[in-house]
Amino acid sequence: MTCPTGKRPYPNKGAARTALASATRRRNSRQQRRETRAYRCLSCNSWHLTSN
Structure with missing residues (x-):
């Protein structure tokens, strides 16, 4: 799976x-x-990590 955000x-x-x-x-x-x-991405509906 890929995300448009990269x-x-x-x-x-x-x-x-x-x-x-x-x-x-x-x-x-x-x-x-x-x-x-961790947060849910609105673009791909998966979870990502963030530093802020």
Whole structure:
């Protein structure tokens, strides 16, 4: 599945939150981008991660 926004789609909120937890664990202090929440995309109806 692809999204017109170019963001990685997750099939449900649980999968997105699992990916968010994994990204949080892998992040190091030098990385600037910090995903903070999952949201449902209006374009593809899947879930994405956002840093704001």
